[in-house]
Amino acid sequence: MGTMSEEILSRKLGREVRAGEIVIVPVDYVMAHDQTAPLAIESFRRLGMPLFDPQRTIIVFDHIIPAATVQAATLQRGIRNWMSEERVGNFLQEGICHQVLVERGFVTPGAVVVGADSHTCTYGALGAFGTGMGSTDIAVALATGKTWLRVPETIRFELSGQLGPHVYAKDLALAMCGAIGVDGANYHAVEYGGSAVRAMSISERMTLANMAIEMGGKTGLVEPDEVVDEYLAGRAREEYEPVLPRNPRYSRVVEIDASSLEPMVALPPDPEHLAPAHELQDLPIDQVFIGTCTNGRLDDLEIAASVLRGHTISPRTRMVVTPASRQVLLSAMERGYIQTFVEAGATVTNPGCGPCIGRHQGVLAAGERAVTTQNRNFPGRMGDPTAEIYLASPATAAASAITGYITDPRRLS
Amino acid sequence: MSRIWKVGDNISTDEIIPGRYNVTTDREQLAKAAFIEYRPDYAPNVRPGDVVVAGRNFGMGSSREHAPISLQASGIQAIVARSFARIFYRNAINIGLPILVCDELHGAVEDGGALHLALASGRIELTDGRVFHVEPLPEFVLQIVQAGGIIPFVQAGRL
Ligand code: SF4
Numbered sequence: 001m002g003t004m005s006e007e008i009l010s011r012k013l014g015r016e017v018r019a020g021e022i023v024i025v026p027v028d029y030v031m032a033h034d035q036t037a038p039l040a041i042e043s044f045r046r047l048g049m050p051l052f053d054p055q056r057t058i059i060v061f062d063h064i065i066p067a068a069t070v071q072a073a074t075l076q077r078g079i080r081n082w083m084s085e086e087r088v089g090n091f092l093q094e095g096i097c098h099q100v101l102v103e104r105g106f107v108t109p110g111a112v113v114v115g116a117d118s119h120t121c122t123y124g125a126l127g128a129f130g131t132g133m134g135s136t137d138i139a140v141a142l143a144t145g146k147t148w149l150r151v152p153e154t155i156r157f158e159l160s161g162q163l164g165p166h167v168y169a170k171d172l173a174l175a176m177c178g179a180i181g182v183d184g185a186n187y188h189a190v191e192y193g194g195s196a197v198r199a200m201s202i203s204e205r206m207t208l209a210n211m212a213i214e215m216g217g218k219t220g221l222v223e224p225d226e227v228v229d230e231y232l233a234g235r236a237r238e239e240y241e242p243v244l245p246r247n248p249r250y251s252r253v254v255e256i257d258a259s260s261l262e263p264m265v266a267l268p269p270d271p272e273h274l275a276p277a278h279e280l281q282d283l284p285i286d287q288v289f290i291g292t293c294t295n296g297r298l299d300d301l302e303i304a305a306s307v308l309r310g311h312t313i314s315p316r317t318r319m320v321v322t323p324a325s326r327q328v329l330l331s332a333m334e335r336g337y338i339q340t341f342v343e344a345g346a347t348v349t350n351p352g353c354g355p356c357i358g359r360h361q362g363v364l365a366a367g368e369r370a371v372t373t374q375n376r377n378f379p380g381r382m383g384d385p386t387a388e389i390y391l392a393s394p395a396t397a398a399a400s401a402i403t404g405y406i407t408d409p410r411r412l413s
Numbered sequence: 414m415s416r417i418w419k420v421g422d423n424i425s426t427d428e429i430i431p432g433r434y435n436v437t438t439d440r441e442q443l444a445k446a447a448f449i450e451y452r453p454d455y456a457p458n459v460r461p462g463d464v465v466v467a468g469r470n471f472g473m474g475s476s477r478e479h480a481p482i483s484l485q486a487s488g489i490q491a492i493v494a495r496s497f498a499r500i501f502y503r504n505a506i507n508i509g510l511p512i513l514v515c516d517e518l519h520g521a522v523e524d525g526g527a528l529h530l531a532l533a534s535g536r537i538e539l540t541d542g543r544v545f546h547v548e549p550l551p552e553f554v555l556q557i558v559q560a561g562g563i564i565p566f567v568q569a570g571r572l
Contacts, residue, residue: 022551022553024572035432035435035477036476036477036478038438039438039478039479039482042438043564046564047564047567047568048568049567064436069436071436071437072436075436075437075438116476117475117476118474118475118476118500120476132476132500133476133500133503133504134476134477134478134481134500134503134504134507135476135478135504136478136504136507136508136562136563136564137503137504137507137563139564140507140563140564140567140572143567144567144572146572148553148572150551182423182470182473183423183469183470183473183496183498186470186496186498186499187499213474216470216473216498216499218499269423270423270425270473357432357433358431358432358433359432359433359436376425376427376474378425378427378428378474379425379427379428379450379451380427380428380431380450380451381427381431381432385428385431385450385451
């Protein structure tokens with residue numbers, strides 16, 4: 001009996017556990033990326049133990065790839081050396097960690113995956129307990145195959161109705177941040193249910209789960225169903241048995257009618273400050289970014305391309321498109337989306353995190369304003385701390401690139 | 414007496430140390446980047462034993478351990494906040510940076526003021542004599558702290 005988190009952790013431990021209990025739980029996979037692995041390796045070396053399982057260790061290069069500075073290159077060389085010393089079984093450099101782990105079938109319903117990245121909560125889209133941790137926690141998991149967790153209480157979002165035209169999973173994710181605030185789910189798990197979620201693809205569910213951390217959530221879970229089974233057919237690395245909530249007790253249930261939503265924008269300085277896109281119409285923008293683990297997948301690029309087709313981007317605005325993975329890039333090329341972006345005047349970069357964290361490929365100057373499909377708009381995230389970051393769906397971002405002002409995509413159609 | 418560095422609610426890890434400064438694991442460099450853009454006066458002036466007093470949800474956002482390390486390496490004794498974001502909390506405990514929860518302190522102090530913190534008892538005294546107590550750590554977390562952080566805790570075979 002319990003929420004999805006309680007059920008998953010109970011199954012892992014072979015006994016019933018309840019919210020509030022502290023447990024030491026075995027993990028299925030441990031992930032770190034080029035940004036967090038160096039500190040994890042230092043802590044791992046201090047532990048002085050071998051890897052618990054090289055095949056369950058995953059290193060991804062995605063944050064500053066290819067290396068933009070000598071410092072980044074040096075850290076990456078250090079990670080490569082460590083990987084060959086320890087014979088790490090999984091090294092991926094083909095896109096954003098969260099996208100690639102899902103695409104490559106590491107993430108299955110009921111699994112426990114820990115990653116040295118806060119958006120590890122994304123894996124809940126497939127019904128896995130994914131949670132982000134710091135480098136030393138990850139070092140401990142690398143060495144022991146275990147982690148300690150407080151079994152979280154759960155906030156359940158019941159998302160009824162259906163999303164209207166030009167309103168997307170991203171608008172819903174932003175609306176949830178607005179509804180409970182950036183610490184509304186601190187120390188909690190989040191569950192997403194209701195007709196709006198059942199109708200969503202894996203990609204859209206990932207957009208929701210990805211932003212659980214933007215409410216402070218430990219993980220963001222969707223009940224696995226046939227959409228997950230279909231996605232994982234021929235992809236999952238191991239057999240799985242879905243875990244569903246059983247007579248759960250939620251600490252809070254929040255209801256949102258998806259049909260009532262409009263295209264939303266989150267204003268600086270964090271994702272809980274929201275306004276409908278049409279109310280921000282007069283705000284000129286300097287850069288549009290489409291990509292990230294929130295909205296850099298094929299359907300996101302499809303939406304952006306369909307808005308942009310036949311248009312060029314405003315001369316006062318620049319636009320960067322970063323596919324979330326090599327697979328996304330290949331499919332987007334096949335379908336002509338990349339052609340559309342380039343013809344419209346956008347810069348298409350290699351798969352990875354792109355300018356999301358302000359280190360390369362489109363850094364903002366003082367006072368500049370960006371509309372981006374990412375998940376965070378904290379001051380300094382994309383460059384100068386006085387730059388303003390507005391979060392939106394791929395449709396709103398693409399529409400804004402065309403006009404040079406924040407634009408409700410419904411206005412262009 | 415410890416100088417108080419007072420900051421507000423929802424201070425993100427991007428404000429503690431922007432991503433651009435995470436391309437090193439060197440503690441001294443990280444210390445120089447602590448609050449570098451959010452409070453440029455911090456790193457050059459912070460002294461050993463100072464205390465950061467924060468509002469709600471301190472350390473929200475990224476899992477970067479560079480954030481608590483930069484503050485620890487800057488020499489502070491502790492962070493006292495109304496609440497902490499989950500990953501920051503774990504990271505600080507793991508590396509042995511004392512983080513203390515006290516709901517009332519934030520509203521009672523000014524930036525640049527002073528307090529006396531007795532870490533062992535969790536007692537805080539202000540210069541005007543007012544006294545505050547921090548919330549005790551959960552038992553399991555306390556065991557990690559008493560072991561000197563998660564690394565010695567694991568080495569002792571306790572996980
Ligand atoms: S795309 Fe952005 S949010 Fe996602 S993992 Fe990369 S840096 Fe983090």
